[in-house]
Amino acid sequence: MYERIKDWGTKADKPLCFTSAYYALIFMATAAFISYLPLFYAELGIGAAGIGMLTALSSLVGVAATPLWGTIGDRAKVKNRILYICLLATAAAVWLIPLSGSRFWLLAIVLCLFFSFQSAINPLSDAITLELAARHRFRFSVVRTGGVFGFAVMSVVAGSLIARSTTAMFLLYSLLTVAAWLCCTRLTEVEGRQRDRRIIPFWEVLRSRSLRRLYAYVLVLGTALGFYISFHAIYTVRQGISMEWLGLTITAGSLSQLPVTIYFDKLHARLGMNRLLLIAGMLHALRWLLYACWLNPYTLLFLSLLHGGTFILVYMCIARYVHEHIRAELKVSGQMMNFIVLNGAGRIIGALLGGAGAEYFGYGTVFAALGACSLAAAVIFGLSMRKRHSRILI
Numbered sequence: 001m002y003e004r005i006k007d008w009g010t011k012a013d014k015p016l017c018f019t020s021a022y023y024a025l026i027f028m029a030t031a032a033f034i035s036y037l038p039l040f041y042a043e044l045g046i047g048a049a050g051i052g053m054l055t056a057l058s059s060l061v062g063v064a065a066t067p068l069w070g071t072i073g074d075r076a077k078v079k080n081r082i083l084y085i086c087l088l089a090t091a092a093a094v095w096l097i098p099l100s101g102s103r104f105w106l107l108a109i110v111l112c113l114f115f116s117f118q119s120a121i122n123p124l125s126d127a128i129t130l131e132l133a134a135r136h137r138f139r140f141s142v143v144r145t146g147g148v149f150g151f152a153v154m155s156v157v158a159g160s161l162i163a164r165s166t167t168a169m170f171l172l173y174s175l176l177t178v179a180a181w182l183c184c185t186r187l188t189e190v191e192g193r194q195r196d197r198r199i200i201p202f203w204e205v206l207r208s209r210s211l212r213r214l215y216a217y218v219l220v221l222g223t224a225l226g227f228y229i230s231f232h233a234i235y236t237v238r239q240g241i242s243m244e245w246l247g248l249t250i251t252a253g254s255l256s257q258l259p260v261t262i263y264f265d266k267l268h269a270r271l272g273m274n275r276l277l278l279i280a281g282m283l284h285a286l287r288w289l290l291y292a293c294w295l296n297p298y299t300l301l302f303l304s305l306l307h308g309g310t311f312i313l314v315y316m317c318i319a320r321y322v323h324e325h326i327r328a329e330l331k332v333s334g335q336m337m338n339f340i341v342l343n344g345a346g347r348i349i350g351a352l353l354g355g356a357g358a359e360y361f362g363y364g365t366v367f368a369a370l371g372a373c374s375l376a377a378a379v380i381f382g383l384s385m386r387k388r389h390s391r392i393l394i
Helices: 001-008 009-034 035-045 048-075 080-094 104-118 121-137 142-164 166-182 202-207 208-238 243-255 258-293 302-309 312-325 328-361 365-388
Strands: none
Touching: 001 166, 009 121, 009 142, 009 166, 009 258, 009 302, 035 208, 048 080, 048 104, 048 121, 048 202, 048 208, 048 328, 080 104, 080 121, 080 166, 121 142, 121 312, 121 328, 142 166, 142 243, 142 258, 142 312, 142 365, 166 258, 202 328, 208 258, 208 328, 208 365, 243 302, 258 302, 258 312, 258 365, 302 365, 312 328
16 A cells, blocks of 8 residues: 555556545535535524425435436546536535525525536546546545545534534535546546447436346435435534534544445455445444434444445445446446435435424434334345345346
8 A cells, every 4th residue: 555655656646646636625525515504504594394305405406417417428528528517517506505595495496506516526526437447447445535535634624614604615615626626627538438329318227127126225225314414413413512523523434434445345355245235234224223312422423433334335335336237338327326316316305204204203213213214124135135145236
């Protein structure tokens, strides 16, 4: 590892350097904005149900937009140029959110505009990076580690700044996204695979029965994550935990992903994707059940550390599976479908149903229900593995 870092200045390793820097910046922007956006809603006086509606609407727009972006990316002359457009558009559109004030429907319209571009950034980035990794012979997991570091560092900075003013999140997001765009322009160009070929519909991705089974399981886990992302900051602060401590625990949670990103290839080779996904499901269940009955300033750190075995494990598994098993002409569309299931549909269901449930029954009750659902999904997935001799997907 030391030798790899020492040689980063060489021409051969420049693609890895620029790609890692890009991921660090784009995840820093995410850390400074997405995790804290519900607090901005709450500051405007919007209740849990309203926050759930806004979050679900944002995700719904992302779900609706990603098939279009997937098709455009696969058919584009150069995929990178589509990513440039999305980065610059979000850096500008983010300022419309605070300018909309407390007018709910105007805020909803602005969020639709922003997330119609923002939802495409990560899937496009993954599709481009996975192809660059194969071309330049570096590991995607190493690049994703740069994203983990960026997210961790910015979570501390953002928590401190946003505690003073929630509007700081918009400035941080805009500046970091522009910096990511500048870095992105140094990446090797990747051509679309459907140029001068037969046009393949976006939904062709779902033709695989194995992938449909995988997505059904991931959707349950994504729903729990959707509720967590939408409401954990509000729930945590209402439990008497400070914003600064919240930021530090988010950082700890981000850093807990490092062992997964660094050793993912070895874990995948040793355990296989099915077992990794089963482990992720069991850890999801444990995490949400503990959130329901054991949340305080002392236990929050432990609960945050469980993040390393939840989201990132699922994300890495499905990103790799799609890249290796989906035909070349649908690489971007496949990563977009990953976003739809894990971040889009899951977040919509988690935000809408979870927000309504939290309004009537409380946040803790909803976390308990989602923990039970995650446990049931993991048990069913595990039984299916045994029935099919651990060969559901691979």
